[in-house]
Amino acid sequence: MKRTGQLKLGAFFHPTGHHIASWLHPGAQIDAGTNFSHYAEMTKAAERAKFDLIFLADAVATRDGNLEALSRWPQYMAFFDPLTLLAGLASVTTHIGLVATATTSYNEPYNIARRYASLDHMSGGRAGWNVVTSGNASEAYNFGRDAHYGHSERYERAGEFVEVVKGLLDSYDDDAFVRDRGTARYFDPEKLHFLNHHAKHFNVRGPLNTARPPQGCPVLFQASSSDTGKDLAAQIAEVLFTPLHDLEKAQAFYTEVKGHAAKFGRAPEDILIMPGLNVVVGATQKEADEKLEYLQTLIHPAVGLELLSNALGGADLTGVDIDKPLPDHIISPEDRKTSPRYAYLFKEPLTVRQMYERYGAARGQRTLKGTPATIVDQMEQWFVNYGVDGFLIQPPVLPLGLDEFIAHVIPELQNRGLFRTEYTGRTLRENLGLKRPASRYAQAAEPARATA
Ligand SMILES: Cc1cc2nc3c(=O)[nH]c(=O)nc-3n(C[C@H](O)[C@H](O)[C@H](O)COP(=O)(O)O)c2cc1C
Structure with missing residues (x-):
């Protein structure tokens, strides 16, 4: 049976756009990574178009590698702290959800709980946290370590991290702050809870010094692609962000993740499944093809080779002829x-240039x-046939690609x-159709008491 209803849409902002050469395109804001007005205008436009949310990736390091290439490729080299940016964006919008990535590998749960709770209060319940375990191994060097955590260790840490954050967010019951001048009582001490978490990765007493946020907990996103990642998602994620390239695989993934949950x-x-979608829109198919081809011609060979080397697990591509096969x-x-x-990348005979163009177009996500x-x-087919619940739209060039999506694709969807x-809801949870979690203490048969 075909599914009815409406799909969810996020606008995924990467400073100048998602295409590897986006900054060279005249439609890109060239200093986007440190330009607040650029993000403010895009977020307001996405809100007018009724997007559920905007979404920001993150890294707590620059990328390491060949500086000759990296100096021609600004992604993650000049980049706002996403939570600071979202706090600013909260003040210029009223409905759209504000989702930022934060790694569980190089943060502390207390800081994360406090920051997202603050954003949720400041935005009236529009905060979302994209839980990642860090894709960039160089982050380790900025946090007192010689090497990144191993895959299973970082997922184990992530599971515990999220539990602690959720526990801290429940520090105060929803109605703890009585603020009664008559009795001179600001909050009810019975409604304050110490977490007292002691386990393998964290020892956190609590309580959090912030009231329980409007959404109870920010909407939890998770970005991953491995089986271990899927396991964590089944336990904690409310929105799963993952690359999905063909409908049959998407349907199998959809059924598997929901069954596992x-x-x-x-x-x-x-749990909602929202893969990335790189959209290149034209008045005709030919125009759309030419738009992408033009972007591909902008990829500097040094950048293309660096990108391909990364995609091939660090292969040394020095001296290869880019117009011949590898x-x-x-x-x-x-x-x-x-x-x-x-x-x-080897399914059909390609030159090295064609290989890096294929990889660079959508940063691993699907292109339409x-x-x-x-x-x-295509979007409809995937939605009505239970392949996805929605998409995170990744415009190749920003702001141009967002403007085009809003002008041409949104009306067609509507x-x-x-x-x-x-908008029908007030909070991000309401717009996404997700429940507000009850506090663990409200759920418990015997409410826990403060034990200082
Ligand atoms: C779609 C997607 C988006 C991701 N975004 C980020 C990000 O913004 N920041 C980050 O540090 N890691 C990001 N990651 C990396 C994951 O957190 C994880 O470290 C990496 O994918 C390895 O885990 P996996 O094997 O489960 O995919 C992303 C991964 C995927 C699949």
Whole structure:
């Protein structure tokens, strides 16, 4: 049976856009990474278009590698702290959700709980936290470590981290602050709880010095692609952000994640699947094709090679001819077929330039290029056939690509009844159709007491 209803949409802002060469395009804000007005104007435009949310990625390090290439590729090299940015954006908007990434590998739960609770209060319940375990291994060097945590260790730490944050957010009951001048009582001491968390990665007494936020807890996003990542998502994520490239695989993933969540006592609608979607829109298919081709011609070969080297697990590409196929000695024929990371780059004979163009177009996410009608056909097909609950739209160039999506694709979605024309909820949770979590103390049969 086909699904009815409306899909969810996030606008994923990467400073100058998601295409690797976006900053060279005249439609990009060239100093975007440190330009608040750029983000403010885009967020207001996304709110007028009724997007559920804006979404920001993060890294707590610059990228390391060949500076000759990195100096031509600004992504993550000049980048606002996302929570600071969202606090500013909260003050120029009223409805749109504000979602920022924060790593559990190089933060402390107390700081994170406090910052997101503050953002949720300041925005009237519009905060979301994208939980990641850090994709950039160089972050370790900024936090007193010689190497990044191993994969399983960082996921174990992430699970405990999120539990502590949720516990801290429940420090005060929702009605703890009586603020009664008559009795000179500001808060009810019975309604303040010490977490007293003592486990492998964290020792946190609490309580948090912030009132329980309007949403109870910011909406928890999670970005991952591995099985371990999926396990954590099934337990904690309310929105899962992951690359999905074909409908059949998306449907299998959808069923698997929602089924897995049930094992943790969660309903299928408690977790939404929203992959990234890089949209290139044109008045005709030809125009859309040409737009992407133009962007591809802007990729500097040094950047293309650095990107491809990363995609191929750090392969040394010094001296390769970019207009010839990749020499056999760099990646063995066996690895070309079997590597889960890059086998797709060897599915057909490509030159090195074509390989990096394919990889660089969407930073690993799916690209849709076409007219508004063909783009919406695809989005609709994935939604009504239970492949996704919505999409995080990744415009290739910002602000141009967002403006085009809003002008041409949103009206087509709305005409087909697939997207809202007005906000119905007050908070991000309400707009996404997610429940507000009750405090753990309200749920407990015997409410816990403060034990200082
Ligand atoms: C779609 C997607 C987006 C991600 N965004 C970020 C990010 O903004 N910051 C970050 O530090 N890590 C990010 N990551 C990295 C993950 O947190 C994780 O460290 C990495 O994907 C390895 O875990 P996995 O094997 O479960 O995918 C992202 C991963 C995916 C799949």
